Amino acid sequence: xxxxxxxxxxxxxxxxVYPLLVPNYLVxxxxxxFFTAFxxxxxxxxxxxxxxxxxxxxxxxxxxxxxxxxxxxxxxxNPWLAWPVATAMGGVVGWMIAVLSFRAGLRGSYFALITxxxxxxxxxxxxxxxxxxxxxxxxxxxxxxxxxxxFKDPIWIYxxxxxxxxxxxxxxxxxxxxxxGARLIAIRENEDAARALGIDVFAEKVKVLTLSGAMxxxxxxxxxxxxxxxxxxxxxxxxxxxxxxxxxxVGGAGTIFGPLIGSFTLMGINEVTRALAxxxxxxxxxxxxxxxxxxxxxxxxxxxxxxGLMGLFARxxxxx
Amino acid sequence: xxxxxxxxxxxxGLKAVDRASLDVKPGEIVGLIGPNGAGKTTLFAAIAGFxxxxxxxxxxxxxxxxxxxxxRICAAGMVxxxxxxxxxxxxxxxxxxxxxxxxxxxxxxxxMQEAESVAEMVGMTDQLDQRGADxxxxxxxxxxxxRALATGPRLLLLDEVMAGLNPTxxxxxxxxxxxxxxxxxxxxxxxxxxxxxxxxxxRVYVLNQGRMIAEGTPAAIADDPQVVEAYLGHGAAKVLxx
Numbered sequence: 197x198x199x200x201x202x203x204x205x206x207x208x209x210x211x212x213v214y215p216l217l218v219p220n221y222l223v224x225x226x227x228x229x230f231f232t233a234f235x236x237x238x239x240x241x242x243x244x245x246x247x248x249x250x251x252x253x254x255x256x257x258x259x260x261x262x263x264x265x266x267x268x269x270x271x272x273x274n275p276w277l278a279w280p281v282a283t284a285m286g287g288v289v290g291w292m293i294a295v296l297s298f299r300a301g302l303r304g305s306y307f308a309l310i311t312x313x314x315x316x317x318x319x320x321x322x323x324x325x326x327x328x329x330x331x332x333x334x335x336x337x338x339x340x341x342x343x344x345x346x347f348k349d350p351i352w353i354y355x356x357x358x359x360x361x362x363x364x365x366x367x368x369x370x371x372x373x374x375x376x377g378a379r380l381i382a383i384r385e386n387e388d389a390a391r392a393l394g395i396d397v398f399a400e401k402v403k404v405l406t407l408s409g410a411m412x413x414x415x416x417x418x419x420x421x422x423x424x425x426x427x428x429x430x431x432x433x434x435x436x437x438x439x440x441x442x443x444x445x446v447g448g449a450g451t452i453f454g455p456l457i458g459s460f461t462l463m464g465i466n467e468v469t470r471a472l473a474x475x476x477x478x479x480x481x482x483x484x485x486x487x488x489x490x491x492x493x494x495x496x497x498x499x500x501x502x503x504g505l506m507g508l509f510a511r512x513x514x515x516x
Numbered sequence: 517x518x519x520x521x522x523x524x525x526x527x528x529g530l531k532a533v534d535r536a537s538l539d540v541k542p543g544e545i546v547g548l549i550g551p552n553g554a555g556k557t558t559l560f561a562a563i564a565g566f567x568x569x570x571x572x573x574x575x576x577x578x579x580x581x582x583x584x585x586x587x588r589i590c591a592a593g594m595v596x597x598x599x600x601x602x603x604x605x606x607x608x609x610x611x612x613x614x615x616x617x618x619x620x621x622x623x624x625x626x627x628m629q630e631a632e633s634v635a636e637m638v639g640m641t642d643q644l645d646q647r648g649a650d651x652x653x654x655x656x657x658x659x660x661x662x663r664a665l666a667t668g669p670r671l672l673l674l675d676e677v678m679a680g681l682n683p684t685x686x687x688x689x690x691x692x693x694x695x696x697x698x699x700x701x702x703x704x705x706x707x708x709x710x711x712x713x714x715x716x717x718x719r720v721y722v723l724n725q726g727r728m729i730a731e732g733t734p735a736a737i738a739d740d741p742q743v744v745e746a747y748l749g750h751g752a753a754k755v756l757x758x
Contacts, residue, residue, distance in 0.1 A: 375618040375627070382615040385604035385648075392564070392598070394590030394619040394667050 211358055215351045223350045229456075229463045230357035231418065235436075236443035236455030237364035238411035243441065244449035245371050246404045247384025251308045252315030253412055253440045255293070256286040258322065258431030260413025261420040265334050266327060275336075275345035279417045286413020287406045294405035298398050303387070312434070319432030333427025336420065345421040353422055360418065361456065364411065368452040380404055384450070412440075442490065446497055448506025457505050465489050517542045517702055518563075518594070518671055523572030525555075525562045532558040534726035535572065538704075540671065545693070545703045547717035547734070549710075551747045555726040556706045557599055560673050564596040565589040576671070590619065595664045596673040599706070601656035603648030609635065610644040612659055616666030630666055637699070638662045638692050654685045658692070665696065672696065674705040678712050686712055710748075722747060 211230075215223040235257060242248045263285040264278035273281075297310045322328045340348045347353050371377030379400050382390040391397050420426050439462075447458025469485040479485050501507045518540040525533040533555045540546050550556050561567045563574050565586040574582045581589055589595075604612050613631035614624075621627055635641050638658045643651065651659060657677050664672055674693070678686050690712050697703055707713045713720060714734040722730040722737060724746040730737055737743050 373624055375622045375624070378611065378615050378618055378627075381607060381611075382604055385606060386602045388566070389598065389602035389604065389663070390615070391566075391586040392590065392596055392602075393616045393663055394587045394595070395615075396585075396587045 208362075212355075215354045220350050223354050225463060225467060227350065227354040227357045227422075229459050230354075230361035231415065231422075232439060232443055232463065233456040233459035234357065234360040234364045234418075235412055235415040236440050236447075236459055237361075237368055238408050238415065239440035240444040240449060240451075240455050241368065241371065241411070242404050242408035244444050244451070244454065245368070245377060245384065246380035246401065247450075248401060248405065249304070249308045249441075250311040250437070251441070252311035252313070252434075252437050253408075254432055254434065254436040255311065255315040255318050256289060256409040256412035257416040257419070257436055257440075258315075258318055258426075258428075259289045259409075260286045260416025261426045261431045262322060262328055262334075262416075263413070264417040265336060265420050265426055269334055269336060270327065274343070275417070275421055276343075279345070279414065282417045283410045283414040286416070287410035289413075290405040290407070290409020291402060293409075294402040298401050312437070315432055315434065315437060319428045322428035322432055328428070331428060333425060333430070336424040338424055346424070356418070360414070365452060365456065367407075367411070372452060376400070376403070381450070442494065444504075446493060446504055448504030451504070451506040454504050454506050461493075461505065462486075462490065465493070517544075517577060518704065519573075519575040520559075520563060521573045521575075523559065523562055523574065524570045525558055525567055526570055531726050533562060533569075533723075536723060536726065536728045537572075538721050538728065538731070540702060540704050542670075542702055543697070543700075544719065545697055545705065545717050547713040547720040548704060548706045548723060549708070549713060549720055549737075549747065550723035554723040554747075556723055557675055559723065560596055560675055560706060564594065564673055566596075590667055590669070593668075593670040594673065595667050595669040595671075597660040597664050597675055597677060599675040599679065601653075601660050603651065603656055603659050605647065605649035607648060608644065609640055609646050609648065609651070609655075609659060609662075612648050613640075613662045613666045616663040619667040631662075634662050634666045637665070637695060639688065653680045654682075654689075657681065657689065661689075661692065661696075665701070669701060671702045671704065674703060674707075676706050676708060678707060678709045690715055 214226055239250065239253045243250055260282040263282035264275055267273040267278040267281060268275050293311065293314055297307055302310055323331050328334065338346065340346045371380065379395050382395060383397055383400060387397055416431065443458035443462055444455045446461055447456065448454030466486045469489055473479040473485045497504060520536065520538045522535045522537055523533055524531065524535055536559055548556055558567065562569045565584050568583045573580060576592055576594055579592065581592055604615065610628065610631050613634055614627045617627040617630035620630065632644065635644055638661050640658050640662055643655060648659065661677055678689055681689065686709060693703065693716060717734060719732065720734050720737045721728055722743050729746060730740045730743045738748065
């Protein structure tokens, strides 16, 4: 067995055993790590691999969360059935945003800003139309049975998050070894050269945003089922977009394990600072302290480690 | 193989290419020369789909391809390189060339084999694991060539693959280009290095201020007073005639 494969197997074994050994609170933290890694990976596929940086990825997250919740609450669907529909809706929204912005030739920061604008429009719409119950938000009736996508024991939602995370890692792994992935990287590196080499840049970008949107929407449904409540700010708030972008950048955008490592790091900081704030009186008024640390980390990473924490492990490029 | 007829392209008031025509026959190496700003690169870009021509037609192997997007033209069997090299900087030379090779196959193994055999052809075998960004100018020029070649074209448009190279490197790349033609790829090249043009091209077109002012063998071109006046100068013309 090769070394990376061995490491993966060990990591997986640890992740499976972990919730059996720790209290519920820490199971929950683990669940959040894998869940954030999953939605971070959805960002990473478009933003990291294909270089289509989005500031508004939450638009897909919220689409997924609202689609499954509305189907469930308003139309009485089973959430397991609503899940694939929500995922597909995320894909549709991704496709739509991609076609509109890439047809118009938006690139780089313009694309990033247009995604932010889409997310804000969706948030405002969710706040004002009646079928989302506006600013009141939507409550999913608690009925903790697995058939309802609700679990009494947090270990099951933990394992589900782990499974999502593994699926997202496999998607990213596939990108590093397939023609589709090679084309995405070529587009990120140099669009003109990619076009000259026969790549239909527009079509590939639309494809990747569709995939990314679908994945992110699947995360939205998961989130809604976990907390049983969504409102426009939870579903479409800009902080989730930032979180997805941040875990990828911190861990290493365009790498398979970047979002997972980033999520692990940020959640770790989150827990440590929370503990610190409750112990050290001087930090009491710095709320939340984690944001301050995030900021400092981001500055350090951008300045010192442009490839994120994964850059620490990357093999040194051979010199001629 | 390639027939360009009365192609025009303007930017604002400037006529970059003005009713230019040229032909390339299968198996040829054809040169396109002219002073700086003559419109050579614009003509290339208009042929290869990067600029939509204002007027005129481009026919490749009997099929009209005027105004098609670059990826469709590449699929038809014609591919261009860039004068200002455009490597995929953060990935290896092998992966760079594989992007081209994936045009022929979706299979990773086959793309990798193709990339390695193309690398051998252009003399980059030793650099396969280097990052695109770490290459020298000569390396980048070869990479441009290799990636384009890996798409499996029948016609290659080379935009100044020798600019910025030293004499030894030029001799090497001239050899590579001859090998490529030997392998059955037709070549149209823009070049400033006159020795290279004379040793490679059977025919040469001369573009000046967007217009085609002469066409013929390198020796005949050197005798054309219009060409000498516009581009070569009397010294270079003497070299070409020799």
